Amino acid sequence: MPRPSPIDDFTPEQRAAFESELIRRNFKDYDGLVDWLKANGLELSRSAAYRHGSKLQRRLQAVRNSTEAAKLIAEAAPDDADLRSAAVISMVQSELFDVMVTLQDLDEAEPAERVMLLKEAARSVLDMTKASVLQKKWQADIKDKLDKAFSKLETQAGETQSGPKKLDADTLAAVRREVYGLV
Numbered sequence: 272m273p274r275p276s277p278i279d280d281f282t283p284e285q286r287a288a289f290e291s292e293l294i295r296r297n298f299k300d301y302d303g304l305v306d307w308l309k310a311n312g313l314e315l316s317r318s319a320a321y322r323h324g325s326k327l328q329r330r331l332q333a334v335r336n337s338t339e340a341a342k343l344i345a346e347a348a349p350d351d352a353d354l355r356s357a358a359v360i361s362m363v364q365s366e367l368f369d370v371m372v373t374l375q376d377l378d379e380a381e382p383a384e385r386v387m388l389l390k391e392a393a394r395s396v397l398d399m400t401k402a403s404v405l406q407k408k409w410q411a412d413i414k415d416k417l418d419k420a421f422s423k424l425e426t427q428a429g430e431t432q433s434g435p436k437k438l439d440a441d442t443l444a445a446v447r448r449e450v451y452g453l454v
Contacts, residue, residue: 278323278402285313290327293320322373360403367396421447 278286292307301317301324308315371392424443 281313289313289315289320289323293327294323294331298324313415356406357403360406362397364396364399364403367392367399371396402409412438419448421450 278289281289289308292304301451302346303320304320304324305315305317308320333384372390421443
């Protein structure tokens with residue numbers, strides 16, 4: 272088991288300042304960074320700073336890549352019905368189910384450890400269930416708003432008005448079929 276990093280002994284404020292300085296230096300000049308740490312009352316070797324900086328840089332790059340990919344996907348394939356979220360929630364729920372089954376079969380674990388693992392898995396299932404319920408509620412709200420809007424338009428289309436109609440019933444029916452075909 273690797274020994275703990277000296278950075279684990281930093282307070283959250285010290286760690287945040289250290290990581291901010293790493294980013295400000297663009298993950299370069301580790302000798303200067305070590306000097307900066309000493310000037311701020313912190314001791315850390317150049318190699319420990321470099322190891323932490325490398326990990327942080329990889330995590331930040333992964334977040335940037337994920338964000339960029341999400342933007343590209345959203346632009347290329349809009350998902351107004353939020354089907355991607357429903358699919359992700361379903362995948363995570365399936366994976367959590369598999370984990371819970373595996374935890375039940377885990378004989379060599381201490382009972383207290385098993386309880387903690389099951390508790391964490393149950394909490395994750397609860398979070399996923401909440402997300403699923405909220406996603407379905409959002410979909411139902413959108414469908415309800417669409418139904419109300421179409422009902423209002425259908426009522427207006429059926430009324431005889433003096434002057435030109437904005438929308439006739441056949442056109443409205445075609446639009447409804449197209450919209451509900453997408454949703």
